[in-house]
Amino acid sequence: MDLTSIPIIDHHAHPLLRPEATQSAAGFRQWFTESTDPQVHARHVPHSLFFRTGLRWLAELLGCEPTLAAVLAARAARPYPAWVRQLFDDANIRLLFCDYGYQGETAYSHDEMQALLPCPVRPILRLETLAQDLIVQHDTFEQMLAAFVAAVGRAREEGYVALKSIVAYRTGLDITPVARDEARAAFVPVKEEARRNGRVRLASKPLCDYLVWQALALADGQDLPLQFHSGFGDRDADLRLANPLLLRSVIEQTKTQLVILHAGWPYYRELSHLAAIYRRVWLDLSLAIPLATTGIPTLLRDVLGMAPASKILFATDAFTMPEIFWLAARWGRWGLGRVLDEFVAEGFLTAAEAWQTAEAILGKNAGALYSL
Numbered sequence: 001m002d003l004t005s006i007p008i009i010d011h012h013a014h015p016l017l018r019p020e021a022t023q024s025a026a027g028f029r030q031w032f033t034e035s036t037d038p039q040v041h042a043r044h045v046p047h048s049l050f051f052r053t054g055l056r057w058l059a060e061l062l063g064c065e066p067t068l069a070a071v072l073a074a075r076a077a078r079p080y081p082a083w084v085r086q087l088f089d090d091a092n093i094r095l096l097f098c099d100y101g102y103q104g105e106t107a108y109s110h111d112e113m114q115a116l117l118p119c120p121v122r123p124i125l126r127l128e129t130l131a132q133d134l135i136v137q138h139d140t141f142e143q144m145l146a147a148f149v150a151a152v153g154r155a156r157e158e159g160y161v162a163l164k165s166i167v168a169y170r171t172g173l174d175i176t177p178v179a180r181d182e183a184r185a186a187f188v189p190v191k192e193e194a195r196r197n198g199r200v201r202l203a204s205k206p207l208c209d210y211l212v213w214q215a216l217a218l219a220d221g222q223d224l225p226l227q228f229h230s231g232f233g234d235r236d237a238d239l240r241l242a243n244p245l246l247l248r249s250v251i252e253q254t255k256t257q258l259v260i261l262h263a264g265w266p267y268y269r270e271l272s273h274l275a276a277i278y279r280r281v282w283l284d285l286s287l288a289i290p291l292a293t294t295g296i297p298t299l300l301r302d303v304l305g306m307a308p309a310s311k312i313l314f315a316t317d318a319f320t321m322p323e324i325f326w327l328a329a330r331w332g333r334w335g336l337g338r339v340l341d342e343f344v345a346e347g348f349l350t351a352a353e354a355w356q357t358a359e360a361i362l363g364k365n366a367g368a369l370y371s372l
């Protein structure tokens with residue numbers, strides 16, 4: 001099946017970096033891995049399938065030799081905005097949701113992203129980053145909490161299409177009920193750190209958990225889905241604490257739609273089960289696609305074998321370079337097409353059902369979930 005004509009709603013991604021940041025070999029190569037080790041970037045990334053195959057595919061598109069030097073020269077020779085448009089148009093990405101919480105100085109702002117991309121861009125509100133800013137700005141727990149509740153409470157009004165929590169790689173997905181007094185007490189040392197350093201990295205479990213519960217209640221009132229990071233995808237992630245099974249008490253107690261990111265990789269079987277039995281749990285495939293590359297059909301075969309196709313969402317989780325969005329779309333369509341071909345050949349689905357499944361996963365499920 002050739003799925004290129006089915007438009008993608010990329011419901012979880014991050015901003016691009018300014019092109020100067022990715023023009024060198026090292027600056028380009030480092031985004032083909034989750035590793036932050038320069039030795040891995042230099043010695044081992046060139047031997048990864050994601051990089052090797054990606055280079056060949058990009059060289060075909062650019063009409064150059066499939067070497068890193070040739071690809072870098074060819075992309076640098078094009079006006080950056082035109083190159084970005086070409087990649088997004090070719091990837092057939094119709095709508096992008098962007099989480100700006102992961103953002104260095106070289107990343108584009110929301111307005112710049114909207115100007116650069118050929119598709120509409122909608123912002124995602126990252127809870128922990130918001131809380132960190134508010135802890136710096138406010139002296140007391142009650143002031144900080146009031147500001148947090150106000151900001152999250154008007155998220156929909158301000159154009160946000162989803163909330164996002166990274167509690168998985170701060171204090172873990174085992175989010176427990178916290179009394180207000182306990183959260184207030186936990187605020188004291190965190191505020192002290194903020195005073196000392198002028199900024200703070202929120203990693204206090206009582207405070208993180210308390211704020212997530214607040215956000216869940218506020219999300220429900222606005223019909224805003226909450227995206228939870230799960231599984232791999234950040235250097236801070238302790239995978240033992242990022243297993244989506246740990247979300248059980250949240251799943252059982254909330255009325256908010258929960259989008260569990262990255263297929264919970266490597267816990268995608270666990271997540272498939274949760275998505276199959278709980279009406280409010282949605283399984284996102286981002287980052288596992290594209291990084292699993294040749295393993296994508298295996299992932300999809302397992303996931304689709306257990307969870308209804310109506311609960312599964314494609315996204316890229318791409319960031320930094322437009323090429324990553326394009327490669328994620330290509331790997332995703334390839335893997336999904338391949339598995340659906342097998343399902344038709346094996347008599348599990350009709351050709352029409354397979355096509356509807358592809359449409360659902362690439363965009364229609366997101367359209368329904370986010371009320372687009």
Ligand SMILES: [Zn+2]
Pocket residue numbers: 012013014099317
């Ligand atoms: Zn992400």
